Amino acid sequence: MSDMTRESTHERVAQSPANLGLRAVGPCLYEIEQDAAAGMRVPARIFADEELLGEIRRDRSISQLVNVTTLPGIVDAALGMPDMHEGYGFPVGGVAATRLPDGVISPGGIGFDINCGVRLLASDLREADVAPTLEPLVHELSRSVPAGYGRHGRLALTREEMDRVLGEGCPYLVREHGIGRPEDLAFVESGGVIAAAAPGEVSERAKRRGEDQLGTLGGGNHFIEVQLVDAILDETAAQAFGLFPGQVTVLVHTGSRGLGHQVCTDYVKLMDEAIHRYGITVPDRQLACVPFSSPEGQSYFGAMCAAVNFAFCNRHVIAHRAAEVFRRMLPGAPQLRLVYDVAHNTAKIERYGARELCVHRKGATRAFGPSSVEIPAAYRGVGQPVLIPGSMGTASYVLVGTDEAAALSFSSTCHGAGRAMSRGAAKRRVQGHVLRKELLARGIIVRCPSNQELAEEAPLAYKDVDRVVDVVHRAGIARKVARLRPIGVVKG
Amino acid sequence: MEVDVSPSHSFEEHRGELELRIDAPSLPLLFAEAGRALTAVMDATPLPTPTGWSDEVVLHAIDREALLVDWLNELVFRSEVGKVLFTEFEFTRISERQLVAAIRGTRVEQLRNPVKGATYNELSITERRGSFTAKVILDV
Numbered sequence: 022m023s024d025m026t027r028e029s030t031h032e033r034v035a036q037s038p039a040n041l042g043l044r045a046v047g048p049c050l051y052e053i054e055q056d057a058a059a060g061m062r063v064p065a066r067i068f069a070d071e072e073l074l075g076e077i078r079r080d081r082s083i084s085q086l087v088n089v090t091t092l093p094g095i096v097d098a099a100l101g102m103p104d105m106h107e108g109y110g111f112p113v114g115g116v117a118a119t120r121l122p123d124g125v126i127s128p129g130g131i132g133f134d135i136n137c138g139v140r141l142l143a144s145d146l147r148e149a150d151v152a153p154t155l156e157p158l159v160h161e162l163s164r165s166v167p168a169g170y171g172r173h174g175r176l177a178l179t180r181e182e183m184d185r186v187l188g189e190g191c192p193y194l195v196r197e198h199g200i201g202r203p204e205d206l207a208f209v210e211s212g213g214v215i216a217a218a219a220p221g222e223v224s225e226r227a228k229r230r231g232e233d234q235l236g237t238l239g240g241g242n243h244f245i246e247v248q249l250v251d252a253i254l255d256e257t258a259a260q261a262f263g264l265f266p267g268q269v270t271v272l273v274h275t276g277s278r279g280l281g282h283q284v285c286t287d288y289v290k291l292m293d294e295a296i297h298r299y300g301i302t303v304p305d306r307q308l309a310c311v312p313f314s315s316p317e318g319q320s321y322f323g324a325m326c327a328a329v330n331f332a333f334c335n336r337h338v339i340a341h342r343a344a345e346v347f348r349r350m351l352p353g354a355p356q357l358r359l360v361y362d363v364a365h366n367t368a369k370i371e372r373y374g375a376r377e378l379c380v381h382r383k384g385a386t387r388a389f390g391p392s393s394v395e396i397p398a399a400y401r402g403v404g405q406p407v408l409i410p411g412s413m414g415t416a417s418y419v420l421v422g423t424d425e426a427a428a429l430s431f432s433s434t435c436h437g438a439g440r441a442m443s444r445g446a447a448k449r450r451v452q453g454h455v456l457r458k459e460l461l462a463r464g465i466i467v468r469c470p471s472n473q474e475l476a477e478e479a480p481l482a483y484k485d486v487d488r489v490v491d492v493v494h495r496a497g498i499a500r501k502v503a504r505l506r507p508i509g510v511v512k513g
Numbered sequence: 514m515e516v517d518v519s520p521s522h523s524f525e526e527h528r529g530e531l532e533l534r535i536d537a538p539s540l541p542l543l544f545a546e547a548g549r550a551l552t553a554v555m556d557a558t559p560l561p562t563p564t565g566w567s568d569e570v571v572l573h574a575i576d577r578e579a580l581l582v583d584w585l586n587e588l589v590f591r592s593e594v595g596k597v598l599f600t601e602f603e604f605t606r607i608s609e610r611q612l613v614a615a616i617r618g619t620r621v622e623q624l625r626n627p628v629k630g631a632t633y634n635e636l637s638i639t640e641r642r643g644s645f646t647a648k649v650i651l652d653v
Binding site: 080107110226230282285289444445 | 526527530574575578579583590593594629630632633634635636650652653
């Protein structure tokens with residue numbers, strides 16, 4: 022131990038975003054003009070209301086968003102979602118599109134937890150059907166899905182199996198291992214597999230970190246929740262998604278675990294070393310980037326897509342385990358049905374008019390509208406489901422993408438509540454055992470290995486998800502469909 | 514004038530991360546203290562003196578700041594996959610761009626608070642009057 026170990030907890034002082042001339046330019050939309058700071062190539066725009074803007078100003082996320090505007094090849098604007106908060110280099114809740122082939126790709130614009138995302142399963146059950154067995158049901162879910170950092174799962178992949186997971190995604194698990202159902206694949210973003218994945222570009226170190234982590238939740242804000250449809254806010258879309266009032270649903274929130282983290286670590290280092298060869302300078306080393314078409318850019322894109330596939334597979338295995346638990350605990354009940362699985366941390370190649378762009382979404386959700394041909398056939402004419410997990414014990418939302426979002430936000434919207442205070446600050450303000458009792462008093466059963474970890478994810482540590490969702494609805498970058506409330510939580 | 518300071522570290526907490534500050538009178542002591550700080554994050558309980566074995570770490574980077582991130586990420590990886598908390602670090606070679614070290618630690622059943630990685634975000638190492646100060650943000 023060191024001679025001196027001290028801990029302090031103040032919030033960092035934001036770098037005067039007010040001085041950057043933030044001004045309202047539309048419904049729930051604010052802009053910092055392109056000439057507000059040196060090096061900006063496009064404006065920065067933030068979807069928020071006054072209250073959320075106040076929250077956002079408390080950290081350095083606006084300054085980070087301005088830094089993102091300096092990336093070579095960025096088009097239109099760097100975008101901040103209403104749940105934006107400070108991240109590593111690139112803010113969480115940030116979106117940046119770069120023009121191909123020579124615009125840059127930046128691992129910091131996707132983040133460490135590549136394809137952290139959400140999968141929603143729907144049952145035909147109502148609360149009364151599960152109430153008598155809810156506690157053992159939640160307990161069995163917690164036994165079936167390992168949670169916590171570094172925890173390993175029941176599936177230990179051989180190197181060949183790992184490469185096939187990375188390269189072939191969910192269809193491989195269905196076809197070769199009988200995990201999940203073929204009809205579910207259409208309801209995973211991109212069918213659960215990104216064809217551009219290149220397992221050979223993923224380091225041995227990353228594969229080693231991931232080899233026993235398939236089917237595990239991980240820690241932090243990751244969770245499985247048993248929920249009830251609390252309110253239907255758009256009858257037509259809800260019907261298309263198969264949602265009805267009082268329905269029991271299951272929401273899975275996790276990502277690519279240690280494998281994705283290592284991919285990001287490996288390629289930030291690679292790009293930090295390569296960036297100068299391309300004459301690029303960035304205001305923060307964590308924004309290290311290279312042209313998309315460069316060898317390093319192509320290598321990262323292949324590795325990142327492989328990590329995306331790994332995360333799709335991770336949620337796929339967890340959903341399979343959840344379905345097994347439901348079958349075991351509720352004999353005779355119909356199979357859980359996959360509503361949708363959507364990513365929050367990715368870069369994808371998308372076409373907007375004549376432009377082919379690399380759309381970085383870090384803590385932001387793709388939200389294609391009803392006219393998109395890239396969404397499940399069953400949802401065309403309605404729009405892509407957008408799944409917004411709340412903080413533990415608060416509501417989650419199902420939204421639907423809009424066609425208007427293509428012009429406003431590169432078909433992107435928010436991803437969750439967004440952290441409002443540090444884990445330590447939450448622990449100092451909340452006692453885990455008290456929170457556990459409070460949640461139980463509200464009819465929410467919690468399974469979490471420790472009270473300390475429970476306190477870290479207390480609802481007060483997050484922004485108000487209801488307000489975040491209101492903003493994206495009013496701004497027109499997604500519409501509200503249904504609100505879900507938890508009755509059982511397995512915390513990662 | 515050189516200032517004689519013992520190696521030390523401190524933490525400053527932010528929304529989803531931990532900023533680590535390390536002060537030391539030399540680069541080897543700075544890197545060793547960074548290793549001890551990482552272990553302190555992962556498990557604050559006192560550990561026995563390691564015995565019997567050591568691992569060799571060889572790293573190359575483009576500057577000393579990147580070398581520090583590489584060093585911490587190397588320890589993160591080895592801790593995670595080997596379930597080891599490292600507490601002793603002996604540098605047989607260290608410069609601004611490379612290091613060779615023997616590291617020793619204690620095997621544990623499970624890491625209490627694993628660190629996910631070290632980042633380049635606002636990374637710095639400054640040298641003033643013979644004393645080094647580093648700041649590095651850990652993803653926790």
